Amino acid sequence: MKAVVCVSPGNLTLVNRPTVGSPAPGWALVKVSHVGICGTDYHIFEGNHPFLAYPRVMGHEVSGTILSIGEGVSLSVGQEVIVNPYLSCGACVACRQDKPNCCVAIEVLGVHRDGAMCEELLVPAANLYPADGLSLADAAGVEFLAIGAHAVRRSLAGQGARSLVIGAGPIGLGTALFARIAGQDVTLLDVSVERLDFARRELGFSVVYDPRGSAGDRVLERSAGEGFDVVFDATGNARSIEAAFALVAHGGALVMVSIVKDEITFSDPEFHKREMMLISSRNATRLDFKHVSASIVSGLIPIKTLITHSTTLEDSPRDIARWAHEKLGLIKAVIAIDGGASAQPLSRAS
Missing domain, CATH: 3.40.50.720 (NAD(P)-binding Rossmann-like Domain)
Incomplete structure (x- = not known):
């Protein structure tokens, strides 16, 4: 599969990697559709993230479609989903208080482990929420709003x-x-x-x-x-x-x-x-993701106004490097992984 790897600060490369394999029990394999580019991604690219080991596949604002599921997963193949990128242990003092967003051993996709600037991603099924009523382009904006x-x-x-x-x-x-x-x-x-x-x-x-x-x-x-x-x-x-x-x-x-x-x-x-x-205030929880999704669907959040720039996986190394320094008109940029049309006509780096 294709993936964009930040090999070292300032060095983004499009590579071909082996597919990630079949999901374990409780996990799902997701075909990545759209990935929002976050300030964290720019910090990683520029070498300013204090807790990151290179090389790293960035990307934690994610939407996609379930390709396959492991044993015990209630979600369905073909279901469109939003990915919560905060992987928690489920057992620490925070998790026991239903605060997985500040888990003692939290791992964030695209930071502590490889993220979604690629074609396929394995994710715990508990971190997948139905994208009901949202386009996959809009669904990639849920995490940052959460x-x-x-x-x-x-x-x-x-x-x-x-x-x-x-x-x-x-x-x-x-x-x-x-x-x-x-x-x-x-x-x-x-x-x-x-x-x-x-x-x-x-x-x-x-x-x-x-x-x-x-x-x-x-x-x-x-x-x-x-x-x-x-x-x-x-x-x-x-x-x-x-x-x-x-x-x-x-x-x-x-x-x-x-x-x-x-x-x-x-x-x-x-x-x-x-x-x-x-x-x-750290990260977000399922409750916040649901609130954001409902607010977009009801028209309270002008998501298409906030997403100002778009690119493809192939073009993202060039565009991320440019947008890290050229901020004029930039609010939120999104990568369309399959290169398909975005939800609206957006700005493109030339």
């Missing part, structure tokens, strides 16, 4: 809460969309005029431009100077996260959607004065 849906659920903020989402990349936009679905009053903050214009024009959000990280007073004006009931940071920037503490209202919460390798510091008196919550 990150934001999970963060909103983690925030515990209810209808009417004033929310600030810092970072208008794909994860931040997904978080903002699900905060709005939850009935929250959402403002987006970013350093990119282009992304804020997209969020305002295409998605209808209130936005604040923050070119130097100094827009605190203007941001607080959106909350009558009181701060926000919940602040979501989706920047992956330590300085941004530290500055976000001052934007949280008394009694509010800061949700760290992104992760940074750095240490984060904050003023304990200010933290206690507000009696604020600091919440981490």
Whole structure:
């Protein structure tokens, strides 16, 4: 089968590999249809991922069709599915509390083990969810949106809460969309005029431009100077996260959607004065995947607006290398593995 391998940082190669074989009991063989390209994939390509061994087949935003099933699997051959790429052990303290998204021994497809930038993939059947009502192109967008849906659920903020989402990349936009679905009053903050214009024009959000990280007073004006009931940071920037503490209202919460390798510091008196919550949000669960799928089907998520670029497996080494540096107009790119038509006319690298 064909696969794209990141042999080393900056080196993506299309290769022919042996087929993956028959599924073991409890597993299924999936013909990969579409794969979303994530920020993690760009980090791997650029050599900036701290927990990765090369060579690696990337890709964890996946849709496909079941080719065969192992013993004990209730899904059907030919069924179209969304892949949850977070493979959990099922036995650790987190898994026993129904939190497989933060499993002690978690393995993520495309990171800890080979992923879906290939033609066929073996997956535990428990990680496959029916793509009912979704095209396979749209289904490949469920995983990245589930990150934001999970963060909103983690925030515990209810209808009417004033929310600030810092970072208008794909994860931040997904978080903002699900905060709005939850009935929250959402403002987006970013350093990119282009992304804020997209969020305002295409998605209808209130936005604040923050070119130097100094827009605190203007941001607080959106909350009558009181701060926000919940602040979501989706920047992956330590300085941004530290500055976000001052934007949280008394009694509010800061949700760290992104992760940074750095240490984060904050003023304990200010933290206690507000009696604020600091919440981490990692990956997503079956519940979040279902919420995203239902929201797309019902028209609450404009998935075709978010997926701005498309490529094929054969062209993806060239295009990923280009998109790692040329971000103009790029929100979310998807690989059509079989080279077939996408769900809509999309931008293509030339």
